[in-house]
Amino acid sequence: MKKICTVIGSRANYSSIKSAMRAIQAHPDLELQLVCVASALLDRYGQVVNLIERDGFKVDEKLHILVEGETPATMVKSTGMGLIELSSVFDRLEPDVVITVGDRFETMATTLAAAYMNIPVAHTMGGEVSGTIDESIRHAVTKFAHIHFPASRDAAERILKLGELPEMVFRVGCPRIDLVADILKEDENGRDKDIFALGVGSSIDLTKPFAIVSQHPVTTEYGEGERQITATLKAVRKCNLPAVVLWPNADAGSEDIARGIRKWREHGSAEEMHFFKNLPIDTYVRLMRRAACLIGNSSSGIREGAFIGTPVVNIGSRQTARERGDNVIDAAHEEGAIADAIMQQKAHGRYQMQDIYGDGTAGVKIADVLAGLGAVEVQKLITY
Amino acid sequence: MKKICTVIGSRANYSSIKSAMRAIQAHPDLELQLVCVASALLDRYGQVVNLIERDGFKVDEKLHILVEGETPATMVKSTGMGLIELSSVFDRLEPDVVITVGDRFETMATTLAAAYMNIPVAHTMGGEVSGTIDESIRHAVTKFAHIHFPASRDAAERILKLGELPEMVFRVGCPRIDLVADILKEDENGRDKDIFALGVGSSIDLTKPFAIVSQHPVTTEYGEGERQITATLKAVRKCNLPAVVLWPNADAGSEDIARGIRKWREHGSAEEMHFFKNLPIDTYVRLMRRAACLIGNSSSGIREGAFIGTPVVNIGSRQTARERGDNVIDAAHEEGAIADAIMQQKAHGRYQMQDIYGDGTAGVKIADVLAGLGAVEVQKLITY
Amino acid sequence: MKKICTVIGSRANYSSIKSAMRAIQAHPDLELQLVCVASALLDRYGQVVNLIERDGFKVDEKLHILVEGETPATMVKSTGMGLIELSSVFDRLEPDVVITVGDRFETMATTLAAAYMNIPVAHTMGGEVSGTIDESIRHAVTKFAHIHFPASRDAAERILKLGELPEMVFRVGCPRIDLVADILKEDENGRDKDIFALGVGSSIDLTKPFAIVSQHPVTTEYGEGERQITATLKAVRKCNLPAVVLWPNADAGSEDIARGIRKWREHGSAEEMHFFKNLPIDTYVRLMRRAACLIGNSSSGIREGAFIGTPVVNIGSRQTARERGDNVIDAAHEEGAIADAIMQQKAHGRYQMQDIYGDGTAGVKIADVLAGLGAVEVQKLITY
Amino acid sequence: MKKICTVIGSRANYSSIKSAMRAIQAHPDLELQLVCVASALLDRYGQVVNLIERDGFKVDEKLHILVEGETPATMVKSTGMGLIELSSVFDRLEPDVVITVGDRFETMATTLAAAYMNIPVAHTMGGEVSGTIDESIRHAVTKFAHIHFPASRDAAERILKLGELPEMVFRVGCPRIDLVADILKEDENGRDKDIFALGVGSSIDLTKPFAIVSQHPVTTEYGEGERQITATLKAVRKCNLPAVVLWPNADAGSEDIARGIRKWREHGSAEEMHFFKNLPIDTYVRLMRRAACLIGNSSSGIREGAFIGTPVVNIGSRQTARERGDNVIDAAHEEGAIADAIMQQKAHGRYQMQDIYGDGTAGVKIADVLAGLGAVEVQKLITY
Incomplete structure (x- = not known):
């Protein structure tokens, strides 16, 4: 049995790897090991670890590594904590391969720890361009990783340009799209009737046009978050669209955006808005299918949005240069520009589905590749 | 005054950046900040920090970050400690640029901390190929760094292939060569007469043919060190060359090599050998000028060796694919192969100087580039 | 100049040592060094560090050491982070004496770091009994500390019983009372007219009877916080007292209490209540002077309450066995019991002042003792 | 099954708890959990962890927490690393009781982590007086611990004076004496004939009078170690006693003593001396039985020495005030004074056995007490 260890640090992380976890768990030659860290453990981010356990996964380790402060310096310290603790965990679990997702600080910690310890690293969502510190992390992770599972053609090509071995680059699509595909197959009847109880x-009223707002901090624009979210919320109100507003993730600067949202609410400007700290992924996907427009800088608009056909207003620099479908209109962080784009998307309505980021079979492909790699082959990866 | 912060983690680090430090200190528009970490502080590695202070530099911070054990896991933990402490130091010192050298774990920690904190990172010795975990670190550091000072043409090209901005890649040569050039200009008279007191x-007898042995652990060949150094020492004895033997550096596996050396000595096989934990760089260079052969896997054979013309027997995988001059013969970790190569080099004698890794002016060029970069230009680097 | 280094980790910490800081700063033979850590740096707790700087103190170091999670395990990790970073800071600042306050995790980290490093530790608020993990911390800090500044007679006796040197135990009173004394001397006119803008x-309406609620988590009753605060809030409502409600501190379990308060608000039960994350100490003292009753488990009811004469309902185990004046009535965590005690205090009205915890001159006494200690004397303390 | 978790950080730690570990393992109601940390994992200190596994114990976690440098600051950092990692381990292993030994930095880390996490702490070797930072640690650990297993009557009384609950103080003797008693029962024939191969x-020649030297750093006399060990070695040579010399432990300052020993050897003064990094405990005990004199500041002279009857010259402050038998003569760190005391002990010969530190049944008693404690009783300990 080959031991495949996954490290999960956030709700988004989990959604991005869940279908691969299921496929690994189901594969006769693979054993799944699971480590939950950072915001995946926190109340403030909806205790994702509990969700994971309810989904039937056994969590081998829970590591509190998030240093409070949400400044760039604390993100560095959190990475440091991750290295200190993950090295002990890898020593104990002795995985044959470590899987890591995307471009967060815990991705970096996971990759660095495993690579130094001569454990082959498999990386999903590498090779993409986004134009922030995340991009440096993502490409640096690629340079340390040994097995690459990019989501898109574009991403695969970029990994090859970074000098990685072509036979270790597998363009499988994004495992998040697997979840989306499953959800879209389900019967929708009555499923979301109680969502506003949370x-x-x-x-x-979801039968009328509404927007989804999902805006995260940009670590290189630290201190701008409050102004940015306020511009977005004003634009939404200007367009008279009721809105589902999602809380920001845990990156440096998240507190700025949270403050912006809190002030907006406290000053009574939040009629026809509903605020969620977290949404179950299936609810979120069904909302995306119905929404007149998804507004903000979440990657989901560009990735899942392409598959679902959701009209998207993408704001600011966070997704710059990410490969995108016809469903996306870009706007700067200004109330007017955002409002114009929203009106344009509202008029257009839903787009055709595009499979730029996968066709719904990524998880199974990942498990098959990992099971198929011979021990000799893998050993070669880490001895160069 | 632009504040330029250098982080030094080892004796080799110091030699690799010293001429740039002098030039920064002397430059009217630059202020030097200095942080000493890891083995630079340790007795066991000759307290490099004292040497630095005696050389007239002011050390702003000393950080003990090395977790004992010399296993891959402790190297990960040491990186973690570096992140935790360096982030506080950068918060306090507020450097405008951080300079980091090469490819060690503290290089990674320095780069990651600065890049996350939106401080531009200048990197020396990037873009080289060596075929170990060091190479992954080196290229990952390149992906995070903003300003690149590669030593050789080959290295500069590799950095460009990784997608870095051409206008931020400055092929200045290696600052270590600056030191070598200075030493070679000095009068040699009587300088090394007492070296064997240490x-x-x-x-x-340095007037007759002798060898230098300098062999370090290869982190991806963890556990092999004792066998490897023993093969080398046997080969040296077989060739009847007296030898100056240097202690290994602090990487994972160093204890294996140290054990090999200790056993060699304790079993009385060490006649006509002299063992140094550290050598002053100038003594080392003068020894390289005279040595019949430098044996092992130190990069100095390939880099400084090219400039000095020292015959080199390069063993094993550690320097694989590093750009090299005519002075290097490769050998596997086997007594016979090593002995053959030694005999060949002994017969050849000293080589012509080659400036593949610089012409002795790298430090001044680095200071000039850093002073010349406008604030706007630098700001652009970190905001993408 | 003797360098006296104070480490501050929270708003309460600051209030507890501020008058001594002023006196040290003003003393001709003393130099104040200041390190701010943990929740003193956080937005979520009102950025006490900004307040400190506005008060005219220079902060030498800011250390983010709080690991998120608010579980007992993260409190342990935060202590670990404190040790790692404070040791570097003490190496750099080279204080002659370190002052630490009370019984929090950062008190432990400060004390342990300084004591191991042979720096004499002065401790305020030692020797008190409170009946929680805080008490173990407090007494353990006493065993490591060298100079003791207990607030009350009772506390001084307990320190002596722990075996400390009688000539190093100085019963100076609590520096918090110094602040209270100053505030009570001020003219009250119009000072608090805008407090509810925050x-x-x-x-x-502060001219009519009102309550103050201040309830913190008890680390050994982890998981009980939500139930406990809800009982208190119900009791307050039952007594028909409008209330000023304060947010809990950052100990393990704080999130439980915060959740209780949030639910209370979200379910619309919060009429005639006003919620503060933080209150300036002077506003707080003036509120205590006027309040019909202070309810909860804050030490301020018992300590400052005695000096001011505030009627207090002290709930649960957090202050068990703390020396107290006539102004305190105890109650269990039950709505009925709490409501009865509130009604009794409302009927009684303000109490006579008692100086159990000091007479308003503690800060000056502390500075004088520290200045007076000879170097030889201090050296003896750390060499036993 | 009650889970009893032992944390072991050094060879001395292991010898001090081994008999209790055996008894816990053998007890039908107890399950042993084992965590090895710090120098117990290091090559440099003889990889105690391997010995432990060879003795048939299963090690649940191995944690590298020792920060290199051997200064007071790095001891603080090592404690910090211990806290960070042990909290995750306790979260995973969920012990019912944690046992910790003595007074080392890892004892402090273990105790602090467990106590904060509301896990009852049992402490062996508490209540003793030694007159160094170790003593502060030991008493502070007592203040956090819940169940006390002092070795001697004197120690038990001191624990009670610190205010601990009398019903939780069990005077069981020292488990090290259990090992000594077992070894003394064994047949000695031929056992030590090859010891000098290591x-x-x-x-x-062990049939003639010889000395044992065992001298450790005193953390509050940092920097004195080299001078101190040199005085001792000179005194031994002056008395013409051949000597078995043991390497120092890993405390701050250990490198100073090691340097003193290395110089002594390198300058050729080491005839008739044999140097061990580690000795198996049984060899050590048999050497103690035969030695004309044990010289240095090891606690073994005083504790095991009393039971075995070994003549001891105890040097300097490290054991000041430790309860002692007739077999001990004290001396200052001066060649002359040490030599005089050695001559006196040589003349006296072996002493009568005394059981001040136990009668050889401590381990079994500890297991019985832990098994006997009811859950309710234990719960009370941690909820005060």
């Missing part, structure tokens, strides 16, 4: 704010 | 073992 | 909730 | 230096 979160705070008004209930929203 | 270290342990026999005195060696 | 925080959230109804404005409260 | 270590370095001359073989010593």
Whole structure:
């Protein structure tokens, strides 16, 4: 049995690897090891670890590594904590391969720890361009990783340009799209009738046009978050669209955006808005299918949006240069520009599906590749 | 005044950046900040920090970050400690640029900390190929760094292939060569007469042919070190060359090599050998000028060796694919192969100088580039 | 100049040592060094560090050491982070004496770091009994500390019983009382007219009877916080007292209490209540002078309460066995019991002042003792 | 099954708890959990962890927490690393009781982590007086611990004076004496004939009078170690006693003593001396039975020495005030004074056995007490 260890640090991480976890668990030659870290353990981010356990996965280790402060310096310290603790965990679990997702600080910690310890690293969502510190992390992770599972053609090519071995680059699509595909196959009847019992704010009539707002901090624009989210919220109100507003993730600067949202609410400007700290992925996908527009800088608009056909207003620099479908209109962080783009998307309506980021079979492909790699082959990867 | 912060983690690090430090200190528009970490602080590695202070530099911070054990896991933990402490130091010192050298774990920690904190990172010795975990670190550091000072043409091209901005890649040569050039200009008279008062073992007659042995652990061949150094020492004895033997550096596996050397000595096989934990760089260079042969896997054979013309027997995988001059013969980790190569080099004698890794002016060029970069230009680097 | 280094980790810490800091700063033979750590740096706890700088103190170091999670395990990790970073800071600042306050995790980290490094430790608020993990910390800190500044007679006796040197135990009173004394001397006119512009909730008429609620987690009753605060809030409502409600501190379990408060608010039960994350100490003292009753488990009810004469309902185990004046009535964590005690205090009205915890001159006494200690004397303390 | 977790950080730690570990393992109601940390994992200190596994114990976690440098600051950092990693381990292993030994930095880390996490702490070797930072640690550990297993009557009384609950103080003797008693029962024939194949230096004729030297750094006399060990070695040579010399432990300052020993050897003064990094405990005990004199500042002279009857010259402050038998003569760190005391002990010969530190049944008693404690009783300990 080949031991495949996955490290999960956030809700988004989990959604991005869940279908591969299922496929690994189901594969006769693979054993799944699971380590939950950072915001995946926190109340403040909805205790993703509990969700993971309810989904039937056994969590081998839970590591609190997030240093409070949400400044760039604390993100560095959190990475340091991750290295200190993950090295002990890898020593104990002795995985044959470590899988890591995307471009977060815990991705970096996971990759660095495994690579130094001569454990082959498999990386999903590498090779993409986004134009932030995340991009440096993502490409640096690629340079340390041994097995690459890019989501798109474009991404695969970029990995090859970085000098990685072509026979170790597998363009499998994004495992998040697997979840989306499954959800879209389900019967929708009555599923979301109680969603506004959670979160705070008004209930929203989902049979009429509404927006989703999902805006995260940009670590290189530290200190700008409050102004940025306020511009977005004003634009939404200007367009008279009721809105589902999602809380930001845990990156440096998240507190700025959270403050912006809190002030917006406290000053009574939040009628026809509903605020969620977290949304179950299936609810989120069904909302994306119905929404008149998804607004913000979440990668989901570009990735899942292409597959679902959701009209998207993508704001600011966070997704710059990410490969995108016809469904995306870009706007700067200005109320006017955002409002114009929203109106344009509202008029257009839903787009054709595009499979730029996968066709719904990524998880199974990942498990098959990992099972198929011979021990000799893998050994060669780490001895160069 | 632009504040340029250098982080030094070892004796080799110091030699590799010293001429740039002098030039930064002397430059009217630059202020030097200095942080000493890891083995640069340790008795066991000759307290490099004291040497630095005696050389007239002011050390702003000393950080003990090395976790004992010399296993891959402790190298990960040491990186973690570096992140935790360096982030506080950068918060306090507020450098405008951080300079980091080469490809060690503290290089990674320095780069990651600065890049996350939106401080531009200048990197020397990037773009080289060596075929070990060091190479992954080196290229990952390149992906995070903003300003590149490669030593050789080959290295500069590799950095460009990794997708870095051409206008930020400055092929200045290696600052270590600056030191070598200075030393070679000095009068040699009587300088090394007492060198064997330090270290342990026999005195060696430097007027007759002798070898230098300098062999370090290869982190991806963890556990092999004792066998490897023993093969080398046997080969040296077989060739009847007296030898100056240097202690290994602090990487994972160093304890294996140290054990090999200790056993060699304790079993009385060490006649006509002298063992140094550290050698002053100038003594080392003068020894390289005279040595019949430098044996092992130190990069100095390939880099400084090209400039000095020292015959080199390069063993094993550590320097694989590093650009090299005519002075290098490769050998596997086998007594016979090593002995053959030694005999060949002994017969050849000194080589012509080659400036593949610089012409002795790298330090001044680095200071000039850093002083010349406008604030706007630098700001652009970190905001993408 | 003797260098006296103070480490501050929270708003309460600051209030507890501020008058001594002023006196040290003003003393001709002393130099103040200041390190701010943990929740003193966080937005979520009102950025106490900014307040400190506005008060005219220079902060030498800011250390983010708080690991998120608010579980007992993360409190341990935060202590670990404190040790790692404070040891570097003490190496750099080279204080002659370190002052530490009370019984928090950062108190432990400060004390342990300094004591191991042979730096004499002065401790304020030692020797008190409170009946929680805080008490173990407090007494363990006493065993490591060299100079003791207990607040009360009772506390001084307990320190002596722990075997400390009688000539190093100085019963100076609590420096917090110094602040209270100063505030009570000030003219009150119009000072608090805008206080309800901050925080959230109804404005409260301070000319009529009102309560203050201040309830913190008890680390050994982890998981009980939500139930406990809810009982308190129900009791307050039952007594028809408008209330100023303070947010809990950052100990393990704080999130439970915060959740209780949030639910209370979200379910619309919060009329005639006003919620503050932080209150300036002077506003707090003036509120304590006027309040019909202070309810919860804050030490301020018992300590400052005795000096001010505030009627207090002290709930649960957190202050068990703390020396107290006539102004305190105890109650269990039950709505009925709490409500009865509140009604009793409301009927009684303000109490006579008692100086159990000091007479307003503690800060000056502390500075004088520290200045007076000879170097030989201090050296003896750390060499036993 | 009650889970009893032992944390072992050094060879001395292991010898001090081994008999209790055996008894816990053998007890039907107890399950042994084992965590090895710090120098117990290091080559440099003889890889105690391998010995432990060869003795048939299963090691649940191995944690590298020792930060290199051997200064007071690195001891603080090592404690910090211990806290960070042990908290995750306790979260995973969920022990019912944690046992910790003595007074080392890892004892402090273990105790602090467990106590904060509401896990009852059992402490062996508490209540003793030694007159160094170790003593502060030991008493502070007592203040955090819940169940006390002092070795001597004197120690038990001191624990009670610190205010601990009398019903939780069990005077069981020292488990090290259990090992000594077992070894003394064994047949000695031929057992030690090859001992000088290990270590370095001359073989010593054990049928003639010889000395054992065992001297450790005193953390509050940092920097004195080299001078101190040199005085001792000179005194031994002056008395013409061949000597078995043991390497120092890993405390701050250990490198100073090691340097003193290395210089002594390198300058050729080491005839008739044999140097061991480690000795198996049974060899050590048999050497103690035969030695004309044990010289240095090891606690073994005082503790095991009393039971075995070994003549001891105890040097300097490290054991000041430790309860002692008739077999001990004290001396200052001066060649003359040490030599005089050695001559006196040589003349006296072996002493009568005394059981001040136990009668050989401590381990079984500890297991019985832990098994007997009811869950309710234990719960009370941690909820005060």
